[in-house]
Amino acid sequence: MTEIMPHQNAIDCQNLWKIFGARADEALVAAKNGEVDKDEALKRFSCVIGVADASFSVAEGEILCIMGLSGSGKSTIIRHVNRLIEPTDGQILIEGRDVMGLNPKELRQLRARKIGMVFQHMALWPHKSIADNVAFGLEVQKTPKGQQRAAAESALEKVGLGGWSDRYPDQLSGGMQQRVGLARAMAADPDILLMDEPFSALDPLIRKDLQDEFLKLSREVKKTTLFITHDLDEAMKMGDRIAIMKDGRIDQTGTPESIVLRPETDYVSRFVSSISTLKYISASEIMTPGKAKSGAPEFGASTPLPVLLAAFTEGAEELAITDGETHLGRISSTDILQAVQTDLKRV
């Protein structure tokens, strides 16, 4: 009966609960009925609610960022995807298959071939050479030695570490170690990458380099990525969509624009209040109805504010917003200034 759906997601997480503690079952019932929150559960059942009713999906080739403060349950969620921990309730589907339904061998295969993982503190094995670290997923799957070596070297090449194969992790800087971590995750050419705060432990400049390189690489190889961070700027930069977590719950999921421009909860709006909206505002948000003067330069409704601004600095007095044929509205320099003023006030 279970037909493969044509447009299934790479990762589907449905109503996931994870409660740590001996009395997790009781706590689950109480939490589901809304009788206890995270603090109450700890008091009444000595249980920690790690993840509460989290649902999200990641489409093939998409980067979903999960963002939240320390202890909000991000690591707990990501560990469910390759079943490093098992849910108290709810489901995780990888390309439509329930990970809880896999037998041990299938699970190991999924971890070695289908999913690559990158860890916050690199987690490279100090007793193995760089090449052996990178080839580990292939080694456990008993890939022929020559193939292992070739895959490891090509993965290292991709992250700019060709020629380092025979060194050991402690001979590399932090940034280089995390490149190895990335190479290790990609060596078996998995479809899915799980990245648990991969760049958090790095210095700001090196972090920026790795972010840029990862985005570039990601565009080339198109891997479905679940990317975890506690840094909103990083989330805005890396994510096609962002899920914001608080106390084990996902407060809001959406594109960076929608999160910044239309926060749905107080928590999210407090979070994004430090981010300037200017980059995310588009013409449709600030245009006023009416027809622009003839000869005014024309722009589409989704044109971002910086582009509109550039038109004014080049001498335009007014902009016409059209969808190619019909007029949608107009934007004057006052509209732009008002948008800037509003943004300055909220920060």
Place this chain on the structure above:
Amino acid sequence: MDPLLNPFDYFTVPFGAWAEAGLDYVVSVSRPTLLAAKVPVQAFLEFVQDALRATPPTIGIAVIVVLGYLLSGWRLALTGLVCLTLIGLMGAWQAAMTTLSIVIAAVVICVVIGLPLGVLAARSDRFFKYLRPLLDLMQTIPSFVYLVPVVMLFGIGDTPGVIVTCFFAVTPLIRLTNLGIRGVREDLVEAARAFGASETRILIGTQLPLARATILAGLNQTVLLSLSMAVVASMISVAGLGRMVLEGIGRLDFGSATVGGIGIVLTAIVVDRYVQALGAATPRDRAGG
């Protein structure tokens, strides 16, 4: 008045008799099992003993020198050369080989039993909870006291000597194996799991290699405790350097006693240095020359 002040002159409990009766009972019930347990130990000990005794001293010293050079360098090789040559010159070579074979047999058995127990303790909090008081107890009992039950159960001689040495020396290996495995960084283990390694593979390929230094520290203690017990066990008629000391003292032959004593010290130095070198040399150093 006297019975109140010196009660033990008037009243004692026949604990000695009870113990004997109790042990007699245990022995009579478990004799076949105990004898069966003794057989492989005896076979293994004889194998090691024959090998060591059959090796001419020149060959033995050469092996030790080469091994020392490979493990660490010229200093270690020289230490081995000097110590073994002195033992030979003093006329204690045979006795030293006998003691060494008891130590080797005991250490191998300790590893075979202690390592799995340590691994089990690291993987199961429950098992460790029950094992721990036993280990504490075993470590507090002085070496001497172990001799009593072992003689009762297994008799006297070299094989019971190996058995008593194992009981006395196995504790640190179990403890430090447990400690070492528990001390391996959690994310290194999780990374191995995340890339599809089975639990056995994680143990052999990740946990044991990363716990290696700690486990070898435990092994070092086990080896040194084995040596000290192999000497004390001369009291239950175990041959070797210990017996030279014991008999020397008994016959007021201080020359023989001193030779035995110095032989023990020299053997201990060699054993300690070599096991330590084993712990210090990382696989990478050896690969890289």
